[in-house]
Amino acid sequence: MGRRLKLMRIAEIDVYLHWTYWLAPLYIIYRTRLFGDQAWFVTGILFFLLLNLSLCVLLHELGHALMARRFGVTAKDIIITPIGGLARLEGMPRKPNQEFLISLAGPAVNLMIAALLGGGIYIAGGTLLPTIRFQGLSQLPVIMLWINLVLFLFNLFPAFPMDGGRMLRSILARWMSYFRATMIAGRLGQFSALVFAIYAFLENQYPLILVGVFVFLAAQFELNQARVSQGNEIENEPSEA
Template structure:
């Protein structure tokens, strides 16, 4: 993807397949005998369309930020945009606000375009039937309305699926609300596929997309519920090898050879001090510094996690960080260590 900027502190990328869309649009104009002016206008319209899509995604991202949820990035694809939130809020009021914010932006854009058309005296709402021609403002207005209607289809992964789940979650558990919303989405998807087979192949594509998206969301929430039943104590290693802060480099080298771990925790009694890396020990051995204390080599910037950390919170920490392992501390006392090895033991949902 091509990085195009970081408005409001959120990175925005355009996927390379946009080149194919530009080529296709230009070819369609040439097929209709259009010249450079029409091609340029068509590409400006394409840029305006995806500006609306980008604003839609920023609606989600900035609303989520109000609830302390950041957005990793926004990716623009030929089929639309994706705002990758760190997570969706589980409070139904917050999820409803985040989900509906995107379509609300398109409603505002459509209203603004309509007022602009009235101001310019463009009351003729006869719309172009092709992407290569028509009333620029009217076509853009209608596309924003289409974006609203399409995104509010009550099926994952569209916004409407999340709106439906949020509304259901006011009356039932979120996992149950997800299952109901996913079932509604898959039922609609089957309808799209059926009509697509006989009337419009594009509906067939949408149906498959919705069916898979609904199933993926249900699986994701099921996995979250499974993880919540697992505590940090169920996964962390209490026998993880540690070194005293007074240990020498040669002692640390022996411990690394025996444990075959890339990092070891350093303690002062049971008090956590930091972490030392195998690479630093090797470097010291090559220099002949066999008796140097490991306290001089520790990385005290390694992030620790408290004992009451949930597994889904831990997964977020691993996602944000390149750390191999997280020391688990309780009142600055090392009680265990959890590494990427332990995460591989997490169960998958049925």
């Protein structure tokens, strides 16, 4: 998985920062220099948001890893990238129920964080809707609430490499072969990534094009993996000769 920096060890799982993670602070500094006198203030706030976001991503991945552990699957490590994380499991169980629950555990953590923040803000008498104008750090809980809701919904999107893709596969695998279910979830992922990238291009949101490319390649990786294991299965099939 390329160059990476060990960040910590939590619940007996090593957590690494992927080298691309440094692109996020560099991009923030690049964009915030336009704010003139306020540049360092805005940079500081965005760094703080990035840190909070990464913490939520880490908790999301821990959700996957700890649910997997319940089913006897060990997490090799957790890798944090600027657009998400990855809990690398020692093989995903091919029991649809277990795969479904392991995939659901990550987004469920984000929904839980959002519910806790929402409850806290509500009890404190605050508003749950973010304002367009940034009003300093008092807005942070509301912003994090919405970031977690977006993480929850984005990950439930039923296409690879999102968690929703894995959940879709585990549902489809009840009616068709595991391989065919993987192909459907993978192709759906690539199609959505393509639509997303074209939309980002038309809207001149160039960093988002990279997200589309990344999602497309990650879906391709899943498809290749499925083809390899399908090939192995056919080779290992006992011949009746």
